[in-house]
Amino acid sequence: MSTSTFSPARAETTPAFFVVAVPKLIIMTLFTCGLYCLFWYLRNWELYRKATGEIMLLPRILWPEFFVYSLLNRVDRRIRASGRNYEWSPWWLACGILLTWGLGAHLWMVSLPIPEWIDALLMMIALFLLALGEVQRAINFCEGDPQGGGNAQFTVVNWLWISIVTLGWVAAS
Template identity: 65%
Template structure:
């Protein structure tokens, strides 16, 4: 399925990357977070209309520019005359903080099996906050459930298979 959400009822160029929340979480988990980087890149690629040096700079420091992305989402919602109750600041902080803690705990949890439960809890918290960010983006794009990008594609399955095989080989 295409990542575009163009339909006769919603015939406009997307300004952000729409994806169903279950797919976002599944892909993030089964690609060890790599899909999150792809998600971030797609949003800035759409925002910067094809990339360029600005999009590359945003990609180098996602922790710093996630808030800027979410402010653009909020602005787009307001321009459309709709209202969405959320806090771009707190969600950006939540995503960045939980992502960094997942990385740190992942390194710590490898040699200390007792930390695995803490890592799983932090991953669940990250997915919860990341899902809230995507819910706002989907609302902004007029596709609250992300139906325009809800199905797993062949490329998605290749990502999942490759990362899973890598983990199995590492064990």
């Protein structure tokens, strides 16, 4: 099977990656405590599989940390195959996402009994969201919608997700 399956005609009809406006991605990730980020990750792989038929989803679902760079690398290859260039580093962004996610999860566990660690946790969350936003800008560029305008509005389902998670936090406190 060919490693480059991009064709301009196919790209117009079959999106290979999930387009979403960066502000919406960040707000949804924050207000769903990361659940939207998991949806985002799985949706990207699902669309890529539909567009190319190249991958198996199960390993990517079970071990996402092993496939983040692979996802970003495929975005980069698709951009380059289209004859365009986008200034970014899939490798460094994948490292940033994995490090901030891992350190953030560790700090979350540590900060529960030690509130002094909350500033470090908030810094990890901010850096994670910054890296995630950069990745989404590249994906939006790849799909020909640099601002993510095709998915910028909040839907009823988005508000439902936010409400459920918010109510869960309120009930837990």
